Amino acid sequence: MTSHQFTLASPPTDAISALKFSPDPNSARLVVSSWDKNAYLYDLRDENGKFGEGKLLQKFEHRAPVLDVCFGETENEIYTAGLDWDVRKIDLNTSEQTVLSSHEAGVRHVLYSREHKLVISASWDSTLHIHQADTGANLESLPIIVPLPSKPFSISATATKLVVAMASRALHIYDLKALALLTAEADSADPSSNRVEVEPWQRRESSLKFMTRAVACMPDDAGYASSSIEGRVAVEWFDPSPESQARKYAFKCHRQTGDDGVDVVYPVNALTFHPIFGTFASGGGDGVVALWDGISKRRIRQYQKYQHSVAALAFSASGQHLAIAVSPGFEDGHDEVPEGTVKVYVRELGETEAKGKSKSAK
Amino acid sequence: MGKKRRGPSLEELLDRPWCYYCERDFDDLKILISHQKAKHFKCDNCHRRLNTAGGLSVHLSQVHKEQLTQVQNALPNRMGVDIEIFGMEGIPADVLKAHQQRVASQFQQAELDRQHATGNPPTGASSGGQPAKRPKLEPVSELKKRLAEHKARRAEALAGGSSGDVTPSSAVQSTPTPSGYAPSPQIAATPQYSYPQPYGGPPTAMTPHFSQTGSPVYSSYSPVGGHQIPGASPYTPSGYPSPFPVGLPAQPPVSYGAPPYHQQQPPPSDNRFMGLPAASSLPQRPAFAVPSVNAHEMQQMHMGHVPPTPAPSGYSNGSSARPTENAFPVDNQISGAANDAASKTEGSSKPKKEKAKPAIRMIYNDDTLSPEEKKAQLPRYAYVPDKSTQTVLGEIPGNAIVGAIQDSDTVIDPAH
Numbered sequence: 212m213t214s215h216q217f218t219l220a221s222p223p224t225d226a227i228s229a230l231k232f233s234p235d236p237n238s239a240r241l242v243v244s245s246w247d248k249n250a251y252l253y254d255l256r257d258e259n260g261k262f263g264e265g266k267l268l269q270k271f272e273h274r275a276p277v278l279d280v281c282f283g284e285t286e287n288e289i290y291t292a293g294l295d296w297d298v299r300k301i302d303l304n305t306s307e308q309t310v311l312s313s314h315e316a317g318v319r320h321v322l323y324s325r326e327h328k329l330v331i332s333a334s335w336d337s338t339l340h341i342h343q344a345d346t347g348a349n350l351e352s353l354p355i356i357v358p359l360p361s362k363p364f365s366i367s368a369t370a371t372k373l374v375v376a377m378a379s380r381a382l383h384i385y386d387l388k389a390l391a392l393l394t395a396e397a398d399s400a401d402p403s404s405n406r407v408e409v410e411p412w413q414r415r416e417s418s419l420k421f422m423t424r425a426v427a428c429m430p431d432d433a434g435y436a437s438s439s440i441e442g443r444v445a446v447e448w449f450d451p452s453p454e455s456q457a458r459k460y461a462f463k464c465h466r467q468t469g470d471d472g473v474d475v476v477y478p479v480n481a482l483t484f485h486p487i488f489g490t491f492a493s494g495g496g497d498g499v500v501a502l503w504d505g506i507s508k509r510r511i512r513q514y515q516k517y518q519h520s521v522a523a524l525a526f527s528a529s530g531q532h533l534a535i536a537v538s539p540g541f542e543d544g545h546d547e548v549p550e551g552t553v554k555v556y557v558r559e560l561g562e563t564e565a566k567g568k569s570k571s572a573k
Numbered sequence: 574m575g576k577k578r579r580g581p582s583l584e585e586l587l588d589r590p591w592c593y594y595c596e597r598d599f600d601d602l603k604i605l606i607s608h609q610k611a612k613h614f615k616c617d618n619c620h621r622r623l624n625t626a627g628g629l630s631v632h633l634s635q636v637h638k639e640q641l642t643q644v645q646n647a648l649p650n651r652m653g654v655d656i657e658i659f660g661m662e663g664i665p666a667d668v669l670k671a672h673q674q675r676v677a678s679q680f681q682q683a684e685l686d687r688q689h690a691t692g693n694p695p696t697g698a699s700s701g702g703q704p705a706k707r708p709k710l711e712p713v714s715e716l717k718k719r720l721a722e723h724k725a726r727r728a729e730a731l732a733g734g735s736s737g738d739v740t741p742s743s744a745v746q747s748t749p750t751p752s753g754y755a756p757s758p759q760i761a762a763t764p765q766y767s768y769p770q771p772y773g774g775p776p777t778a779m780t781p782h783f784s785q786t787g788s789p790v791y792s793s794y795s796p797v798g799g800h801q802i803p804g805a806s807p808y809t810p811s812g813y814p815s816p817f818p819v820g821l822p823a824q825p826p827v828s829y830g831a832p833p834y835h836q837q838q839p840p841p842s843d844n845r846f847m848g849l850p851a852a853s854s855l856p857q858r859p860a861f862a863v864p865s866v867n868a869h870e871m872q873q874m875h876m877g878h879v880p881p882t883p884a885p886s887g888y889s890n891g892s893s894a895r896p897t898e899n900a901f902p903v904d905n906q907i908s909g910a911a912n913d914a915a916s917k918t919e920g921s922s923k924p925k926k927e928k929a930k931p932a933i934r935m936i937y938n939d940d941t942l943s944p945e946e947k948k949a950q951l952p953r954y955a956y957v958p959d960k961s962t963q964t965v966l967g968e969i970p971g972n973a974i975v976g977a978i979q980d981s982d983t984v985i986d987p988a989h
Contacts, residue, residue, distance in 0.1 A: 215639075226948070228945070246948070246954060274956065275954070275956040276949070276954050278945060294949050294954060294956050295956050296956075317945075317946075317949055317956075319943075319945060335946060362943075362946075364943050378941065378943075421935075421940060422939075422940050422941075422943065424943075440935065440937045440938070440939075440940075440944075441933075441935055442935075466933075469934075472932065473932045473933065473934050474932065474933040474934065475933075475934050475936065476933050476934065476935045476936060477936045477937075478935075478936060478937045478944070496936050496937065497936075512645075512646075515643075561617045561618050562618070563617075563620070564617055
């Protein structure tokens, strides 16, 4: 209500697949990947450095719909992944695109680990590709390929862990340090045999009964939240001790009771943690965005419903903004996307708007 | 004196303060006001709690230079900042009326359900809030007439074989006066109604059901419902010679416990349905039992979702403002109505137990393919390899593309 909200000028023309803020707290850059085969770069600040409508700085055309995008080491490089099976690095200054690796199917997710300087991509060919980012000019270096038991649907990383949520409710947690070491070794080893079976640090079964839709790690490296197509979110902790595992829970959300008493259940498409308060936001097919305090198990607030499904969410690194990607027909898979329905909203958050109720929450 | 009363009476429910913005009700006004301050009139910027939406608006514009556009945490059609609400003050009359109707019908349904489930007489009947302290006299002719009728009915019931009125006989001995309905003393007790004690047995046992239908909600009904309150009003000697107090519509004395009602009276297992339609003066009463409305459904209805049952009169304004209409198309409502109709025909033995485990309908229900994979299969998203002219439709042909891409590690997008 009182928080300020605006829509980005010149949004993508087709459904949005992902949206990320620059990891640099002083940056107001935002990248959006879309099914219209483009990755878009926006800056929320105008010439005078004031936050406003935001403007489109650049867009990068791909050969196929772009399914994910992330910033790299600085706000001047991004990585994209898409249906053309490639993982690309794009230098924003020169607009040069470099294919880092190619999967054998569409690439659903890409993320960059700043701590370990790794580019990790997850594809529907049931593999992870892990690439060292700081190889400099050495483009000969090939990624290691980590086979997965099922198709990955969502990945998320903390400083030390990588969580991969897959089909058949499987979930692997990898130790990023081990992956980094393996990647470094693989580069020096025979390039033909860079397919590496990696034993995950933990194997888990999803706490949710239905297909995992999104997973997001807590910024304090303690655990993660996952969501399913059946309007539910689970919060779990990494620590395998029974006490920590006893803390895990799941709750229903993004549902509506119809007039006939039938609960209409929407998929929870997006989860993202607030970088400072450790609270998280969920976005559902019902067009609702809610903020949750995972520690005290409370809903902090729920925003006014948007017209269409919420496809992606991102907090800015400073925690002052929440970007909300709204696109229609995402779930049906056959709906046309009418013009003017795809929007990116940016909410300027009040100082404590996303803050949890308990002061003890980190 | 009697059993414990179960739950609050309708009066008490109607008296509960409730929040205009979110339809929650509260134990007392203080709590309501603090709820409104915390939920609806709180400033997000500085956590200050204001008393009213107007106050918050002024605060926002003066302190934070912002404009209040809507009340937070409010139902979609209640977000207006122009209405000044404080506690229960300021609620528009039509909204208030709609709310009361809602509460009343909910209460009645709960009552019916409980009655049906337990087989007990309605609240207040057996506990007999106020048994007639003083016997009231009835003209001898009346007595005789009623006795005759009663006997006739008894005989009839026995002959019908369905005399199985399992209503506990405890209900029989006490006055059938539901205590909750006491206040409306302007309709003085007509003598012919009083003195039910001699009439033990089925007819009196029926009366609880009958009087229950005439609860105060239906104000149009109350004039004829004078019989509800015999115990409450003092016996007025002046009224004695004439069976009809002044102002009471000309109503034959026999109407109380008149044959039509009792002939209609089915075995107890059905009376939850019969109870309501008996009040024929109610135009809006649907033909079947009012569906139980839980809090959420109630909210939905107030938000403007037309329930399958006809909407009460004061309610039409609710549908005027529905800016953020949620995804319930009309066909949902239709199917809802159909469902209700279906469950009605299935018989009364299926009370609304679905509430415990509601049926769910998942918007996306494919446990092997993610929405993105499905979308990726659409022809318009098919990947066009290289810059060759051939467009790949449908399934992505694997091998050709693998070859094409893996040749080049570096691709500078040629076209753009």
